[in-house]
Amino acid sequence: MTLDDIARHGFDPDAPRRVGVAVSGGSDSMATLALLAAHFEVAAVTVDHGLRAEAAEEAAFVGRFCADRCIPHTILRWDGASAEGNLMDAARRARLGLIGAWAGSTGIGHVALGHTADDQAETFLMRLAREAGLEGLSGMRPRFEAEGVTWHRPFLAQTREALRDYLRRQGIAWVDDPSNENERFDRVKARQALGALKSLGVDAQAIAGVTTNLASANAALHRLLMAEVERHVSEQSGDLLIDVAGFSAMEPELQRRLIVAALRWISGADYAPRASKVQTLLAELPRQGDRTLHGCRITTAKGALRITREAQAVADLRVTLEDGAATWDRWEVTGPAMDATEVAALGEAGLRQCPDWRETGLPRASLAASPAIWRGETLVVAPLAGFGIGWQARICRDAFDTWLIRR
Numbered sequence: 001m002t003l004d005d006i007a008r009h010g011f012d013p014d015a016p017r018r019v020g021v022a023v024s025g026g027s028d029s030m031a032t033l034a035l036l037a038a039h040f041e042v043a044a045v046t047v048d049h050g051l052r053a054e055a056a057e058e059a060a061f062v063g064r065f066c067a068d069r070c071i072p073h074t075i076l077r078w079d080g081a082s083a084e085g086n087l088m089d090a091a092r093r094a095r096l097g098l099i100g101a102w103a104g105s106t107g108i109g110h111v112a113l114g115h116t117a118d119d120q121a122e123t124f125l126m127r128l129a130r131e132a133g134l135e136g137l138s139g140m141r142p143r144f145e146a147e148g149v150t151w152h153r154p155f156l157a158q159t160r161e162a163l164r165d166y167l168r169r170q171g172i173a174w175v176d177d178p179s180n181e182n183e184r185f186d187r188v189k190a191r192q193a194l195g196a197l198k199s200l201g202v203d204a205q206a207i208a209g210v211t212t213n214l215a216s217a218n219a220a221l222h223r224l225l226m227a228e229v230e231r232h233v234s235e236q237s238g239d240l241l242i243d244v245a246g247f248s249a250m251e252p253e254l255q256r257r258l259i260v261a262a263l264r265w266i267s268g269a270d271y272a273p274r275a276s277k278v279q280t281l282l283a284e285l286p287r288q289g290d291r292t293l294h295g296c297r298i299t300t301a302k303g304a305l306r307i308t309r310e311a312q313a314v315a316d317l318r319v320t321l322e323d324g325a326a327t328w329d330r331w332e333v334t335g336p337a338m339d340a341t342e343v344a345a346l347g348e349a350g351l352r353q354c355p356d357w358r359e360t361g362l363p364r365a366s367l368a369a370s371p372a373i374w375r376g377e378t379l380v381v382a383p384l385a386g387f388g389i390g391w392q393a394r395i396c397r398d399a400f401d402t403w404l405i406r407r
């Protein structure tokens with residue numbers, strides 16, 4: 001398929017005629033814009049991160065290109081350049097948020113990004129250097145959902161050079177980011193390494209193909225494991241119980257993935273716990289004991305592994321009930337409408353007011369992390385502890401679906 005064919009057919013059959021394109025001014029996104037503009041009603045958007053002196057001029061450059069072709073163009077500004085931590089990562093996340101909000105406000109549901117097979121291959125090599133596991137080596141997906149938008153990478157399987165060739169043929173200029181030449185950056189080293197691999201007959205597209213397949217395989221396995229976890233979660237306590245003997249007989253990689261899936265399911269976190277912490281936990285699991293990780297408590301006792309929510313992790317979570325209903329952590333709480341009531345963890349304070357809690361048959365730690373209805377400091381009802389006729393607390397599965405398909 002030619003680039004033009006991909007722009008016309010390979011983009012997304014469900015995409016409406018109007019799509020957004022995120023354009024930095026670099027070759028990949030300029031080509032994406034030009035190619036899609038031939039077949040769709042496009043709106044371009046550029047984020048000025050204010051990180052480099054040239055950023056404003058680059059945004060203006062995209063603006064002039066769009067004005068010449070009557071393509072609407074918006075420049076969004078990011079003021080977070082003083083953000084702590086990994087600045088590039090913060091900028092990337094901010095960009096997604098800003099563009100997502102822009103798309104929402106202009107009624108655009110689909111936005112294209114200019115990533116190519118070279119981006120995939122460079123990322124793969126950089127992660128290989130950091131000894132990423134199989135999951136870490138997953139490539140970017142051609143399509144994902146985030147910030148209320150469907151994001152597309154229509155040219156993810158194409159090389160950067162092919163896109164540049166297209167631009168040269170069309171006489172379209174692009175901006176070269178000077179940091180792309182700075183050998184201090186791992187990405188630049190990865191790009192050079194890719195060049196060297198060509199003599200072996202390995203090119204960016206070959207590596208990109210592997211990382212894309214790996215991403216699909218990892219996502220499929222993760223979904224299967226999450227479904228397995230979901231099936232084994234106790235409806236009553238919301239805890240996950242795993243037989244230690246069966247768990248110990250599993251392949252180490254599967255054990256690791258199952259634990260990660262379980263921790264994410266119980267905590268609802270949309271990121272995985274640190275690999276080193278998971279390794280330490282796995283080494284300890286067969287022994288009797290109690291540990292916490294990722295907002296969960298993991299207990300080994302009587303031949304079973306119990307993963308429960310850590311009470312401390314939800315200690316400050318308070319949600320006001322609206323007409324007797326609220327979603328709290330991973331629970332849907334419903335009951336009669338009452339004024340000035342909130343859902344918060346039962347906690348130690350609540351347990352002290354429930355002398356009969358043992359009758360539930362649930363561990364103290366599970367009950368402490370379960371929802372209860374409070375009016376100020378007064379415990380009104382504790383559904384899991386068997387109090388309060390007419391009140392129910394049920395595991396709410398919707399809360400977990402969104403991040404399963406992210407990326």
Ligand SMILES: Nc1ncnc2c1ncn2[C@@H]1O[C@H](COP(=O)(O)OP(=O)(O)OP(=O)(O)O)[C@@H](O)[C@H]1O
Pocket residue numbers: 021022023024025026027028029030045046047048049095112113114115119177
């Ligand atoms: N400042 C920005 N404004 C809008 N979109 C951006 C911006 N920076 C990056 N993007 C989008 O994210 C994609 C990937 O970003 P990346 O940083 O890899 O690209 P780049 O090297 O800046 O530019 P290009 O990919 O266009 O050559 C871009 O192709 C583009 O679609």
